[in-house]
Amino acid sequence: xxxxxxxxxxxxxxxxxxxxxxxxxxxxxxxxxxxxxxxxxxxxxxxxxxxxxxxxxxxxxxxxxxxxxxxxxxxxxxxxxxxxxxxxxxxxxxxxxxxxxxxxxxxxxxxxxxxxxxxxxxxxxxxxxxxxxxxxxxxxxxxxxxxxxxxxxxxxxxxxxxxxxxxxxxxxxxxxxxxxxxxxxxxxxxxxxxxxxxxxxxxxxxxxxxxxxxxxxxxxxxxxxxxxxxxxxxxxxxxxxxxxxxxxxxxxxxxxxxxxxxxxxxxxxxxxxxx
Amino acid sequence: xxxxxxxxxxxxxxxxxxxxxxxxxxxxxxxxxxxxxxxxxxxxxxxxxxxxxxxxxxxxxxxxxxxxxxxxxxxxxxxxxxxxxxxxxxxx
Numbered sequence: 001x002x003x004x005x006x007x008x009x010x011x012x013x014x015x016x017x018x019x020x021x022x023x024x025x026x027x028x029x030x031x032x033x034x035x036x037x038x039x040x041x042x043x044x045x046x047x048x049x050x051x052x053x054x055x056x057x058x059x060x061x062x063x064x065x066x067x068x069x070x071x072x073x074x075x076x077x078x079x080x081x082x083x084x085x086x087x088x089x090x091x092x093x094x095x096x097x098x099x100x101x102x103x104x105x106x107x108x109x110x111x112x113x114x115x116x117x118x119x120x121x122x123x124x125x126x127x128x129x130x131x132x133x134x135x136x137x138x139x140x141x142x143x144x145x146x147x148x149x150x151x152x153x154x155x156x157x158x159x160x161x162x163x164x165x166x167x168x169x170x171x172x173x174x175x176x177x178x179x180x181x182x183x184x185x186x187x188x189x190x191x192x193x194x195x196x197x198x199x200x201x202x203x204x205x206x207x208x209x210x211x212x213x214x215x216x217x218x219x220x221x222x223x224x225x226x227x228x229x230x231x232x233x234x235x236x237x238x239x240x241x242x243x244x245x246x247x248x249x250x251x252x253x254x255x256x257x258x259x260x261x262x263x264x265x266x267x268x269x270x271x272x273x274x275x
Numbered sequence: 276x277x278x279x280x281x282x283x284x285x286x287x288x289x290x291x292x293x294x295x296x297x298x299x300x301x302x303x304x305x306x307x308x309x310x311x312x313x314x315x316x317x318x319x320x321x322x323x324x325x326x327x328x329x330x331x332x333x334x335x336x337x338x339x340x341x342x343x344x345x346x347x348x349x350x351x352x353x354x355x356x357x358x359x360x361x362x363x364x365x366x367x
Contacts (some may be wrong), residue, residue, distance in 0.1 A: 081330040224309055235363070237289065237305065238300040239289035239291040240291050242291070243292075243293045246295075250293070250294055250295060
């Protein structure tokens with residue numbers, strides 16, 4: 001029986017898979033970065049065959065039954081709700097976290113702007129990628145949510161340097177039947193590592209597909225407005241959560257990146273790290 | 276806003292002080308507002324005990340202003356009123 005490990009901010013969930021098909025599905029959700037400063041409580045998620053379907057029971061007793069794709073969907077939701085609970089009032093930004101030359105940069109974006117493609121390219125360029133989806137904001141300090149990069153089939157051609165790594169990664173299919181790859185954000189021979197730390201630059205991405213990438217400075221008030229619009233704020237304590245976003249923005253340089261060609265985008269982000 | 280008017284913070288707002296002002300959450304419209312230091316001071320003066328004219332005097336002396344930006348002051352009050360952060364009140 002194979003086991004899959006998924007880490008959150010405070011837990012390490014182990015899922016014992018009853019068969020190879022379930023193992024393959026759970027591999028998509030696997031997320032086991034090194035998190036040296038975190039104390040992770042061990043917890044089990046049980047997964048069992050139920051005729052043609054599967055049954056999953058989470059550590060808090062919730063029971064889900066259905067096809068493996070349904071189980072994976074519910075597991076994603078369970079993990080995100082776990083992160084919300086662990087974040088304890090901290091806002092969660094929809095953003096990737098990358099580190100270059102010791103400088104942490106977060107890339108904030110709405111869906112379909114190209115964040116994952118850019119993050120994959122940055123990985124190929126030698127940036128350290130901590131996370132690709134969510135960032136928990138404690139104020140000036142942040143931590144990336146442990147989640148692998150999700151690369152769409154159509155993106156592979158844009159990042160030829162990662163082609164072999166992407167193709168060897170676990171997959172699921174979206175509603176249109178296209179493959180989505182779950183790619184661990186570390187180059188061969190390196191380990192995926194997530195640390196809590198301060199942010200040097202906040203870069204809000206805007207779509208400029210087909211054009212050049214252009215980066216400009218962003219006013220702090222506008223940066224706050226955009227950050228709030230791309231955050232999950234807790235139902236109670238929204239002002240406190242927004243204040244944490246404000247503190248984050250105050251401690252960092254803020255930019256707007258019209259995301260077009262990836263070469264220029266990489267160049268701009270290196271400038272943001274070095275300046 | 277006439278000079279004798281008195282204003283009061285709406286009850287139930289979530290208010291958080293940050294290094295450069297206040298972050299205020301207003302539940303009815305589900306909106307977060309950032310008040311810069313001057314706006315935060317105006318907001319604090321909306322405690323029902325100061326008239327608009329008195330608030331103006333406090334700002335003039337507090338910031339040692341030779342020319343008071345009355346238009347901006349009025350806009351700040353009207354915006355906070357419109358956004359449901361403050362309301363008019365009777366003499367306390």
